[in-house]
Each structure stands twice: as structure tokens, then as C-alpha cells.
Amino acid sequence: xxxxxxxxxxxxxxxxxxxxxxxxxxxxxxxxxxxxxxxxxxxxxxxxxxxxxxxxxxxxxxxxxxxxxxxxxxxxxxxxxxxxxxxxxxxxxxxxxxxxxxxxxxxxxxxxxxxxxxxxxxxxxxxxxxxxxxxxxxxxxxxxxxxxxxxxxxxxxxxxxxxxxxxxxxxxxxxxxxxxxxxxxxxxxxxxxxxxxxxxxxxxxxxxxxxxxxxxxxxxxxxxxxxxxxxxxxxxxxxxxxxxxxxxxxxxxxxxxxxxxxxxxxxxxxxxxxxxxxxxxxxxxxxxxxxxxxxxxxxxxxxxxxxxxxxxxxxxxxxxxxxxxxxxxxxxxxxxxxxxxxxxxxxxxxxxxxxxxxxxxxxxxxxxxxxxxxxxxxxxxxxxxxxxxxx
Amino acid sequence: xxxxxxxxxxxxxxxxxxxxxxxxxxxxxxxxxxxxxxxxxxxxxxxxxxxxxxxxxxxxxxxxxxxxxxxxxxxxxxxxxxxxxxxxxxxxxxxxxxxxxxxxxxxxxxxxxxxxxxxxxxxxxxxxxxxxxxxxxxxxxxxxxxxxxxxxxxxxxxxxxxxxxx
Numbered sequence: 001x002x003x004x005x006x007x008x009x010x011x012x013x014x015x016x017x018x019x020x021x022x023x024x025x026x027x028x029x030x031x032x033x034x035x036x037x038x039x040x041x042x043x044x045x046x047x048x049x050x051x052x053x054x055x056x057x058x059x060x061x062x063x064x065x066x067x068x069x070x071x072x073x074x075x076x077x078x079x080x081x082x083x084x085x086x087x088x089x090x091x092x093x094x095x096x097x098x099x100x101x102x103x104x105x106x107x108x109x110x111x112x113x114x115x116x117x118x119x120x121x122x123x124x125x126x127x128x129x130x131x132x133x134x135x136x137x138x139x140x141x142x143x144x145x146x147x148x149x150x151x152x153x154x155x156x157x158x159x160x161x162x163x164x165x166x167x168x169x170x171x172x173x174x175x176x177x178x179x180x181x182x183x184x185x186x187x188x189x190x191x192x193x194x195x196x197x198x199x200x201x202x203x204x205x206x207x208x209x210x211x212x213x214x215x216x217x218x219x220x221x222x223x224x225x226x227x228x229x230x231x232x233x234x235x236x237x238x239x240x241x242x243x244x245x246x247x248x249x250x251x252x253x254x255x256x257x258x259x260x261x262x263x264x265x266x267x268x269x270x271x272x273x274x275x276x277x278x279x280x281x282x283x284x285x286x287x288x289x290x291x292x293x294x295x296x297x298x299x300x301x302x303x304x305x306x307x308x309x310x311x312x313x314x315x316x317x318x319x320x321x322x323x324x325x326x327x328x329x330x331x332x333x334x335x336x337x338x339x340x341x342x343x344x345x346x347x348x349x350x351x352x353x354x355x356x357x358x359x360x361x362x363x364x365x366x367x368x369x370x371x372x373x374x375x376x377x378x379x380x381x382x383x384x385x386x387x388x389x390x391x
Numbered sequence: 392x393x394x395x396x397x398x399x400x401x402x403x404x405x406x407x408x409x410x411x412x413x414x415x416x417x418x419x420x421x422x423x424x425x426x427x428x429x430x431x432x433x434x435x436x437x438x439x440x441x442x443x444x445x446x447x448x449x450x451x452x453x454x455x456x457x458x459x460x461x462x463x464x465x466x467x468x469x470x471x472x473x474x475x476x477x478x479x480x481x482x483x484x485x486x487x488x489x490x491x492x493x494x495x496x497x498x499x500x501x502x503x504x505x506x507x508x509x510x511x512x513x514x515x516x517x518x519x520x521x522x523x524x525x526x527x528x529x530x531x532x533x534x535x536x537x538x539x540x541x542x543x544x545x546x547x548x549x550x551x552x553x554x555x556x557x
Contacts, residue, residue, distance in 0.1 A: 098421065130516050133444040140452025144424060147459055151417060163463075166456055173452070190516050 046076035059316035086255035120297030150249035161248030165239030172229035196283030273307035403429030
């Protein structure tokens with residue numbers, strides 16, 4: 001019964017596809033899976049917009065949207081209708097073709113990333129041998145569309161925002177890849193379903209997730225920082241900071257094209273949360289061995305929603321980083337930590353089982369973190385906090 | 392030689408042609424990106440997954456952006472005043488035809504040099520990794536040295552520009 005519930009969507013797909021002739025069955029199966037991915041993640045996007053606005057509102061001591069439905073839950077419907085019926089204004093001197101193509105390429109590249117995500121047991125769209133590399137390749141393709149959007153608008157603010165966004169995304173792409181290389185090293189495979197399987201054992205009650213190892217935890221934190229920067233979310237959202245650059249690279253987009261950028265940004269958040277869940281939190285496996293009766297896809301979506309809540313929480317909490325602080329942080333702190341983490345992961349693998357490797361690996365990581373942080377902070381001195389009031 | 396190959400090669404060739412004939416330099420860079428994408432898809436069609444995805448990650452994700460930054464930072468995006476074709480086009484055509492002839496001869500002869508080319512080898516990423524760490528470790532280290540030298544050189548060039556003001 002538990003396995004039927006677990007595999008219910010796979011069985012449903014096989015049942016629907018069995019009505020068609022044998023020649024059409026693979027294509028029909030693929031089309032059905034793609035439609036399911038789009039429907040599920042688009043409705044999650046709608047839910048997340050409400051969640052974000054209510055959550056941010058509560059953190060800022062105000063109510064979020066509460067007019068449209070019960071607790072404002074129909075707000076995405078209102079937003080969608082507004083976006084669809086707004087006039088599509090394109091500036092006169094804007095480069096028409098590139099301006100039109102930028103949101104399309106952004107959305108397509110982000111949607112392609114969902115193809116390798118193992119949403120549940122046996123529930124990934126394609127099981128590629130180099131699945132993780134495919135995901136990062138699609139992430140790299142989004143940077144070009146950000147540049148296209150900023151340049152084609154013929155607007156100084158858009159171009160500045162696009163340059164900053166591209167510089168930030170390239171700088172943080174290296175720590176993103178390097179922190180996942182540690183996982184790849186230990187699992188020995190680039191294929192995401194197999195990485196999830198490598199984490200699916202239990203010792204007693206506790207799971208074998210990589211986040212519970214010292215190098216895995218460090219990787220997780222560094223991957224999280226890089227994920228915030230890759231999706232241009234606070235505290236790294238200078239490219240779209242409203243007080244600085246109007247709206248950054250999508251200033252000149254109105255109506256549905258803006259909605260497409262918005263959707264693509266949030267879907268990027270979902271896919272990177274999905275990859276973080278797969279690599280570090282054990283994908284679709286349950287946290288304790290007695291909870292395996294709950295279906296695997298439910299655990300996957302629960303973990304992804306926890307990530308989304310952390311994204312929203314950090315947005316409401318931390319102040320924005322300046323561009324040079326952001327770049328310094330990437331190249332001088334995050335990247336050396338990821339390289340050290342690779343070394344520590346190798347040390348862990350070759351030290352053999354036992355308590356010694358836990359102590360040694362944790363000690364190396366904590367010591368370098370503290371010493372590295374102190375060295376970086378030596379150049380800045382903080383006096384006592386002073387307040388200046390307007391008079 | 393199926394339909395997918397023809398579509399991909401048409402995309403690649405058109406991208407390359409557009410990259411040299413368009414007037415706006417940023418459009419040329421974007422057409423070059425389309426040519427890179429066509430090449431990556433050709434790799435994928437040949438079942439070389441790692442090569443195809445690495446092509447997308449490196450070429451489209453980094454080289455194309457580098458080209459675009461270089462265009463924007465060096466005022467090359469203004470449209471050229473006297474057209475895109477140079478006056479020595481005949482010499483260029485002859486040289487390009489000679490290079491094409493040499494490459495085509497090499498490619499057509501390689502079919503006879505490799506026995507049993509009917510069975511496409513399924514190369515997994517693990518085999519590529521083992522080969523890089525085993526048989527090709529010396530080229531890997533030399534490439535790493537080259538990349539480090541390039542990065543240090545870039546930092547030195549960038550630092551030298553700010554040396555007077557700071």
C-alpha cells in the first residue's frame with residue numbers, strides 16, 4: 001500500500017499511456033511528464049508568491065495581501081490577470097528581436113533544468129549519465145539571457161543591472177560547482193537518482209544524508225550562499241534592487257514579459273532548491289527510518305518548500321550586499337572554502353570509518369573558517385554604534 | 392545522416408554565417424552563441440554527453456559572455472560605417488577554402504583509419520574521469536598550469552591599470 005502510494009504517479013502515467021498505440025507511447029509518456037512538471041511547478045510558483053508576500057509582510061510587522069481571497073490566497077490569480085491584460089510597452093530604440101527573445105530563453109533554460117530532478121522514487125523525467133552537469137549547463141545559459149534583456153532595452157539602468165547580475169552569476173557559479181564536486185567525488189557519479197540512492201541508507205534511525213557530515217555541511221552552506229547569488233535573491237539582489245536601479249535588467253519589460261521573468265526567477269529558485277535537496281538532504285528519502293511509509297514525492301516537496309521558506313526568511317532578514325562586497329566575498333572567502341572542502345572530503349573518504357575522521361574534518365573546517373574570517377575582518381574596524389538623528 | 396543532424400547543422404552554419412555578416416556586433420556575438428549551441432547539440436546527438444554539456448557550460452556560459460563583455464567595454468558595438476565585408480575578400484576566400492579542403496580530407500580519411508566504426512562506443516563520464524586521471528594526467532596538469540598563468544596574468548593586467556590611482 002505504501003509503495004503504491006509512493007509510485008502512484010508513475011502507475012498513473014503508465015495507465016494513461018497504455019491507451020495509445022505502442023509507437024506513440026514513449027512520446028506520450030514524455031509529454032505527460034513534461035505537462036505534469038509544468039503544472040506542478042507553476043502552481044507551486046503561484047503559492048510561493050503569496051507565501052513570500054505574506055511572510056515578508058509579517059516579518060516587517062504588517063499584513064501581506066489579504067483582500068483577494070481568504071488570507072489573500074487568490075492574489076496570484078489577480079496578478080496573472082493583470083499581467084495578461086497590461087499593454088506590452090517596448091521602447092522605441094530597443095532592439096526588438098533580442099528584447100523579445102530574452103524572456104523566452106530565460107524561461108526555457110530554467111524549465112530545462114527540471115528535466116533531471118528526481119522528484120520521487122523512479123520519478124525523474126530523464127536519467128542522464130551526466131545529469132548534474134546538464135543542470136549546471138542550463139543554469140549557465142540563463143546568464144546570457146539576463147545580459148540580452150539588459151542590453152536590448154537601451155537603458156543605462158538596465159545595462160548596469162545586467163552587467164552586475166552577469167558578473168555576480170559568473171563569480172558565484174564557481175563555488176556552486178565546486179561545492180557540488182565534493183558530493184560527486186564521494187558518490188562517484190554525476191547522475192542525480194544515483195546520488196539520491198547513495199544517501200538512502202539508515203544507521204539505526206538516522207539517515208545517511210550528506211548534510212550530516214562535516215564536509216557535507218560546509219558544502220551545503222557554501223552551495224546555499226552560491227544559490228542565493230545565482231538566483232539574484234537577497235542579500236545578493238543588487239541587480240534588481242529597487243532603491244538602486246529601478247528594476248535592474250527588467251526595467252523596460254511590462255505586462256506578460258515581466259511576468260515571464262518573474263516566473264523564470266522563481267522557477268530557478270525551485271530548481272536550485274531541488275538540486276540542493278538532491279545533493280545534500282537525501283532527495284526523496286525520509287528523515288527517519290520509521291517514516292518511510294510517507295510517499296517519497298511528499299518528502300521531496302516538503303524539503304523544497306523548507307528551502308523556499310529559508311529563501312523568503314533570509315530576504316526579510318539580511319541587508320543587501322554592495323557589489324564589491326559581494327565579489328570580494330565570492331572570490332576571497334567562498335571559493336577558497338570550497339577548495340578546502342574538496343580536500344577535506346577527500347581526507348574523509350580515505351581516513352576510514354570511526355570517530356577520528358569526524359573530529360579531524362570538523363576541526364580543519366572550523367579552524368579555517370574562523371581564521372579566514374578574522375583575517376578578512378582585520379582590515380575593518382568597528383567602533384561603538386553611533387546614531388545620527390535628523391534635526 | 393538523419394533529419395536531426397541536418398537541422399542542427401543548418402543552425403550551426405547559419406549561426407556562423409550570421410556571426411560574420413551582421414552589422415551590429417552584439418547581434419554577431421549572439422549568433423555565435425547560436426552556433427555554439429548547435430555544436431553542443433551535435434555532440435549530444437553523437438551520445439557524447441559530457442562533451443555536449445561541457446560545451447554549453449563553458450562556451451555559452453562563459454566564452455559568449457566574455458565576448459559580449461569585451462564588445463561592450465571596448466566600444467565595438469557601434470555599427471561599422473563602411474559595411475562588414477573587407478576589401479581583401481578574395482584572398483580570405485582562397486585561404487578559407489584551402490583550410491576547409493585540408494580538414495575535409497583529414498575527416499574523410501579518418502573513417503578508413505578506425506576499424507569497426509559501426510559500433511558507437513558508449514563512453515560514460517566515469518571512463519572520461521579515469522582516462523583524465525590515468526592516461527592523460529600530464530596534459531591535464533599542463534592545462535591547469537596554463538589556466539593558472541592566464542588567471543594571474545589577467546589579475547596583473549587589471550591591477551596595473553589601477554596602480555596609478557590607488
